Amino acid sequence: MIRRLVAVLIAVATILAVPMLGSSAVASTPPTTAAHGYDAVTATSASTLEGSAATAPRVAPKVESIALSAGDLARSSVVFVAGEATTTALPKLGAKPNFGNTAEAPGKGWEWRGTGDPGSSKGSWYNPNSGESLHPDLGHPDPIGPHYDWKAPNGTTYRVYPDGTVAPK
Amino acid sequence: MREIIGSPVTTELGADWTRGSLAQGSDLAASMTRRLVEFASARLLIPLVPGAAPVTSLDDHGRGNRSSDADQIARRLFESFAAAGVRTLVVEDDLARRGDPGVGLDVAFVGDRVVRWANIGVGVDAAVQLLRAGASGYPLNAFACWPPSTELGLKAGVILGESRQTALVDSTSAVITSVYDAETYLVLMSRDLEAAAAV
Numbered sequence: 192m193i194r195r196l197v198a199v200l201i202a203v204a205t206i207l208a209v210p211m212l213g214s215s216a217v218a219s220t221p222p223t224t225a226a227h228g229y230d231a232v233t234a235t236s237a238s239t240l241e242g243s244a245a246t247a248p249r250v251a252p253k254v255e256s257i258a259l260s261a262g263d264l265a266r267s268s269v270v271f272v273a274g275e276a277t278t279t280a281l282p283k284l285g286a287k288p289n290f291g292n293t294a295e296a297p298g299k300g301w302e303w304r305g306t307g308d309p310g311s312s313k314g315s316w317y318n319p320n321s322g323e324s325l326h327p328d329l330g331h332p333d334p335i336g337p338h339y340d341w342k343a344p345n346g347t348t349y350r351v352y353p354d355g356t357v358a359p360k
Numbered sequence: 361m362r363e364i365i366g367s368p369v370t371t372e373l374g375a376d377w378t379r380g381s382l383a384q385g386s387d388l389a390a391s392m393t394r395r396l397v398e399f400a401s402a403r404l405l406i407p408l409v410p411g412a413a414p415v416t417s418l419d420d421h422g423r424g425n426r427s428s429d430a431d432q433i434a435r436r437l438f439e440s441f442a443a444a445g446v447r448t449l450v451v452e453d454d455l456a457r458r459g460d461p462g463v464g465l466d467v468a469f470v471g472d473r474v475v476r477w478a479n480i481g482v483g484v485d486a487a488v489q490l491l492r493a494g495a496s497g498y499p500l501n502a503f504a505c506w507p508p509s510t511e512l513g514l515k516a517g518v519i520l521g522e523s524r525q526t527a528l529v530d531s532t533s534a535v536i537t538s539v540y541d542a543e544t545y546l547v548l549m550s551r552d553l554e555a556a557a558a559v
Contacts, residue, residue: 304455317455320460322463324455328541331421340541342496
């Protein structure tokens, strides 16, 4: 709920800020490649997987946010603060973490590793082929809130939120 | 001149947190617990803010610290370690196991646990990267050691027996764990390293 409220505020700020952007700013670039659910391959440094442009440059927000977008608002893919246009490659998460049942593997080939029961806070889902891991942290307090910690194949770590938002740590 | 890198926390607080992390690691990590009483200072790798309230609790809740900031502070710390003579960083992979197809070649083993290492010396890039990527996040158990990796017997595919584990534990000058939902790191340093690195 809080993240959704933040997203609304960001969207409003976007509308107000976009006309003031310099020529170097790129705003609201439509996705050139459809990205669905957890199969997105490229996104801005903090974006939802749904609606993220595959290669389009974005304006890096100056305001740090845990999760910039949520739900339908995220699909507008708008930007809100002028800055240098950047594109950050987001590794592909070839799995779907289950927020309703963390004891369920996020995909084929994932194994539970840890000292606790599958889906508990003591352990992670692990893909022994890619080295990726997904650690359920659904009890995390606000403002960060429930999420999975995802270690991508390149070792970079992200938080994956129930709405599909992926944000680098 | 002495440069304070990171934000100091009490040694007692740091040791307690580190003990909890080590308890979730391999036999090597368990052995490291006996060294904790020798460690003299603890640093949280967040920017030192003058006038800020001292850190009084360590937990696994995120604080919104950027991991990239922690990496930058870790870089400065490793540079000071290198200047003091620390030569190897060893990181336990908490999830990978011997025989996993994606585990890579340049790894050693403690039982079926995987350990990776990076040299610290001319450069520290590999060590910073290893600290970030060598484990899933939490628990992270990393050990900064005085000798070069070759002297520690770290070679691709080797299984570290008890004597090598003991030698590694004895030569450890700092234990590094993750904190705040793995956003940043806690470093527990030995007295001799703190004195030599002047951090």
